[in-house]
Amino acid sequence: MKTATLAKLAVAGSRTDKFRMAFTAVSSALAAVVLLAAATVAAVPELVNPDDGSDKWNEQYSSTLIREPGLRPGVVLTLLLLAVPVLFLAGQSIRFGSPARDRRLAAMRLAGATPGQAVLIAATETAVAALLGSIVGTGAFLLLRVLLDRRNADGTLPLPTDVLPSALAVTGVLVLVPVLAALIGAFLLRRVIITPLGVVRRVRTRSPRLWPGVLILVGVFAPLLIRRLGEVLARWISGDLMLVVAFVAVLLAAVAVIVGTGWIAYTAGRLLHRFGRRPAMLLAGRQLMADPWNGSRTLAALLAALVVGAGVLGYRAFMQTELAARDEAWAARGDVIGDPGLDSFYLNSVDLVRIAVAVGVVVAAAGIMVALAESIVSRRRTYAGLVAAGVPRRVLGASIAWQTLAPLVPAVLVALTVGVSLLRGVATTATGGGGASCSGTEAECFEGSPNWVQYPEVTKAVPVPLGDLLLLGGGAVAIMLVVVGVGLVLLRSSTDLDELRVA
Amino acid sequence: MTALLQGIGLQRSYGPTPALRGIDFEIGAGEIVAVTGPSGCGKSTLLHCLAGILRVDAGEVRYRDQDLGLWSEANRSKLRRTEFGVLFQFGQLVPELTAAENVALPLLLAGSGRREARKAATLWLGRFGVGDLADQLPGKMSGGQQQRCAVARALVTEPKVLFADEPTGALDALTGEQVLTEIVHIAREQGASVVLVTHDAQIAAYADREITLRDGVVDRSGLGLEIGS
Numbered sequence: 001m002k003t004a005t006l007a008k009l010a011v012a013g014s015r016t017d018k019f020r021m022a023f024t025a026v027s028s029a030l031a032a033v034v035l036l037a038a039a040t041v042a043a044v045p046e047l048v049n050p051d052d053g054s055d056k057w058n059e060q061y062s063s064t065l066i067r068e069p070g071l072r073p074g075v076v077l078t079l080l081l082l083a084v085p086v087l088f089l090a091g092q093s094i095r096f097g098s099p100a101r102d103r104r105l106a107a108m109r110l111a112g113a114t115p116g117q118a119v120l121i122a123a124t125e126t127a128v129a130a131l132l133g134s135i136v137g138t139g140a141f142l143l144l145r146v147l148l149d150r151r152n153a154d155g156t157l158p159l160p161t162d163v164l165p166s167a168l169a170v171t172g173v174l175v176l177v178p179v180l181a182a183l184i185g186a187f188l189l190r191r192v193i194i195t196p197l198g199v200v201r202r203v204r205t206r207s208p209r210l211w212p213g214v215l216i217l218v219g220v221f222a223p224l225l226i227r228r229l230g231e232v233l234a235r236w237i238s239g240d241l242m243l244v245v246a247f248v249a250v251l252l253a254a255v256a257v258i259v260g261t262g263w264i265a266y267t268a269g270r271l272l273h274r275f276g277r278r279p280a281m282l283l284a285g286r287q288l289m290a291d292p293w294n295g296s297r298t299l300a301a302l303l304a305a306l307v308v309g310a311g312v313l314g315y316r317a318f319m320q321t322e323l324a325a326r327d328e329a330w331a332a333r334g335d336v337i338g339d340p341g342l343d344s345f346y347l348n349s350v351d352l353v354r355i356a357v358a359v360g361v362v363v364a365a366a367g368i369m370v371a372l373a374e375s376i377v378s379r380r381r382t383y384a385g386l387v388a389a390g391v392p393r394r395v396l397g398a399s400i401a402w403q404t405l406a407p408l409v410p411a412v413l414v415a416l417t418v419g420v421s422l423l424r425g426v427a428t429t430a431t432g433g434g435g436a437s438c439s440g441t442e443a444e445c446f447e448g449s450p451n452w453v454q455y456p457e458v459t460k461a462v463p464v465p466l467g468d469l470l471l472l473g474g475g476a477v478a479i480m481l482v483v484v485g486v487g488l489v490l491l492r493s494s495t496d497l498d499e500l501r502v503a
Numbered sequence: 504m505t506a507l508l509q510g511i512g513l514q515r516s517y518g519p520t521p522a523l524r525g526i527d528f529e530i531g532a533g534e535i536v537a538v539t540g541p542s543g544c545g546k547s548t549l550l551h552c553l554a555g556i557l558r559v560d561a562g563e564v565r566y567r568d569q570d571l572g573l574w575s576e577a578n579r580s581k582l583r584r585t586e587f588g589v590l591f592q593f594g595q596l597v598p599e600l601t602a603a604e605n606v607a608l609p610l611l612l613a614g615s616g617r618r619e620a621r622k623a624a625t626l627w628l629g630r631f632g633v634g635d636l637a638d639q640l641p642g643k644m645s646g647g648q649q650q651r652c653a654v655a656r657a658l659v660t661e662p663k664v665l666f667a668d669e670p671t672g673a674l675d676a677l678t679g680e681q682v683l684t685e686i687v688h689i690a691r692e693q694g695a696s697v698v699l700v701t702h703d704a705q706i707a708a709y710a711d712r713e714i715t716l717r718d719g720v721v722d723r724s725g726l727g728l729e730i731g732s
Binding site: 277278279282283286287289290291382385386387388389390391392395 | 551554556577580581582583584585587588589591595596597598599600601604608609611612617640656657
C-alpha cells in the first residue's frame with residue numbers, strides 16, 4: 001500500500017473518527033509541550049566555578065529549581081513522568097468511538113485489505129493525529145516561550161525562556177510522540193481481530209496464574225533487593241549509576257503492581273461471583289473473570305502514578321524526619337542553625353512533584369474514561385437487550401461500578417504500599433546532627449578544645465505518612481467514582497432501544 | 504376471547520418518519536399472533552410499544568385493562584421481567600455468563616436465591632435440549648444453542664405474554680423450525696400468549712392469527728390471513 005493511500009484511508013471516517021483524531025491530537029500536543037519543557041530545562045547550561053571546579057548556580061533565574069544545578073535533573077524527571085500518562089492517553093484514544101471505526105476497518109477488509117494493513121491503517125490514524133498534535137504543541141510551546149519571556153524587577157527570569165531545546169530534542173519530540181502514540185495504539189489492538197464481517201476481540205480464556213500476584217510481592221521487596229544489591233555494587237559503580245538502579249527499582253515495582261492487578265481483578269471477580277448475592281455482583285464478577293487483564297490495562301497509568309506518588313510521599317516524610325532530627329540535635333546544644341527558608345524550599349520542591357503526580361492521576365483518569373466508554377459501547381447491544389427484557393438500568397450501572405471498583409480499591413492499596421516501601425525498604429530511620437563546629441584558629445580547633453562544639457547525632461523513625469497516603473488513595477478512588485458516574489450517563493444512551501435495531 | 508393485551512390507535516414516529524400510524528391490535532390469553540410485513544413496515548416498533556419498551560406518541564397500550572402509558576419506566580421494566588418475556592434475533596445473552604447464569608438472571612432480579620434460580624435455569628435449559636450446556640459460555644455454543652438458551656431465559660419466569668422479534672432470523676431453516684416448535688409447544692402448555700414478529704410466511708403459519716403491516720398501518724387488502732379461530 002502506498003503511503004499516500006495509507007494516510008488517506010487513515011484520516012477518512014465519520015464524525016466520531018474526526019472527534020477521536022482531535023482528541024488524540026490534543027493529548028499529543030500536551031505531551032509535546034511537556035516533553036519540550038523537559039528538554040528546555042535539560043538545556044540550561046551547566047556552569048562551573050573557576051576557583052574550585054564545583055557547580056555554579058545559574059543566577060539569571062528566580063526559581064531555585066532552575067537555578068540550582070543539582071535540582072534540575074529532578075525537574076526534568078518530573079516533567080518526563082508527567083508526559084507518560086499524557087502519551088498513554090493519546091494512545092488510548094484509539095479505542096474511542098470504536099464501533100464506528102470497527103465497521104470502517106471491517107469494510108476495508110471486505111474491500112481486500114489484509115489484517116496487518118487494517119491494523120496499520122488504525123495505527124496510522126493515531127500517528128497522523130499525534131503528529132498534527134505534536135506540531136501544534138511545538139508551535140504552542142514556542143509561542144508560550146515568547147509570551148512568558150518577561151524579566152522580574154531584579155532582572156531574573158521566572159522560567160528558562162532564554163534557552164532553546166536543541167534541534168535534536170525538538171525533532172525527537174516531533175517523531176517520538178506520534179511513534180509512541182501509534183505503538184501504544186497498536187499494542188491495544190493486539191487482541192482485536194479485524195475480519196471482513198466485523199471486528200472481534202480475542203478473549204483469553206485461561207485464568208491468570210498466581211505469578212502476577214507474586215509479582216506484587218516482588219514490587220514490595222524490590223527496594224530491599226536493590227538496597228542489598230546497591231551495597232555490593234557501590235564498590236564498583238558510581239552514584240549516577242546507582243540512580244539508574246533506583247529508577248529500575250521504581251519501574252520494576254510499578255510494572256509488578258500493574259501486572260499483578262490482572263490477578264487482583266480475577267480474584268475480586270471470583271469473590272464477587274462466589275459470595276455476591278445480587279445480580280449486579282454476578283455480572284461484574286463474571287465480567288472480571290472473563291477479562292481480568294482489562295483492569296491492569298485500564299488502570300496501568302493510574303497505578304503507576306500512585307506508585308510514584310506514594311514514593312514521593314515517603315521521601316517527603318523521610319526529609320521532614322531528617323530535618324527534625326537535625327534541628328533536635330542542634331537544639332540540644334542550644335543552637336538554631338537550620339535555615340527554615342531553605343528547608344521549606346526543599347519540601348516545596350517535593351510538593352511540586354506531588355502536584356505533577358496529581359495532574360498525572362487526573363490525566364490517567366481521563367484515559368480510564370475512554371476505556372470505560374469503549375467497554376460500555378462495545379457491549380451496548382447486550383445491555384440494550386437486557387434492558388428490553390426488563391433488567392433495570394441501575395443493575396447494569398451497579399455491575400459497572402462493581403467491575404471498576406472491586407479491583408481498583410485493592411490495587412490502589414497495593415500501589416500505595418509498594419510506593420511507600422520504595423523508600424522504607426531503604427531507610428526506616430533518618431539521622432540528623434553529628435559533626436562539629438569550631439570558631440578559632442586551626443591551632444585552637446581540635447577535638448576536646450574549649451572552642452570545639454560536638455553536635456549529638458539524633459536518629460528518628462520515619463513515620464508512614466498515613467494521612468497523605470489516604471488523601472492520595474482517596475483522591476484516586478474519588479476521581480474513579482466520577483469516571484464511573486460519567487460512564488453511567490453513557491450507559492443510558494447505550495441501552496437505547498435503537499441499538500437493538502442495528503444488525 | 505377477552506383481550507389480555509390491547510393496542511388502540513397506536514402512533515409512533517422516529518423524528519419526522521412515522522413508523523406506526525394508528526394501529527389497533529389485540530391478543531387474548533394463550534393466543535399466538537404473528538405480525539408480518541416487509542422490512543421497515545413497523546413490525547418491531549409495534550412489538551416494542553406493546554411490550555412497554557417504547558412509549559407511543561399517541562394511542563394506548565392496555566394490559567389487563569391498565570394503560571401502560573401511565574406506568575413509570577421502573578414499573579414497565581418490572582412488568583417485562585415478570586409478566587412478559589422478550590426474545591430477539593440475537594445479542595441477548597451476556598457473553599461472560601454461563602448458559603445457566605443467563606437463564607437464572609431474571610429470577611435473581613426477581614429476588615430468588617442463587618441455588619433456587621440455578622435449579623430452575625437448569626430445568627428450563629433441559630426442556631430446550633441444552634441442559635448439558637448449563638456451564639458453557641455463549642461464545643462456545645452454536646447459534647441454535649444460544650437461541651435455545653435465550654428462549655429458556657425468556658420463559659423461565661413463566662410469562663403471560665412472550666414477545667418474539669424474528670426469533671429464528673439468525674438460524675438455519677431446520678434449527679429455526681425446531682426452536683419455533685419448542686416455543687409454540689411450551690407457550691401452549693403454559694397458556695402464554697405470543698406476539699411473533701416475522702417476515703417469513705412459514706413461521707407465521709405457526710400462529711393462530713396473522714396481521715400484516717404495511718407502511719405503519721394494518722394491511723387489510725386481504726394479503727394478511729386469518730389462520731386460526
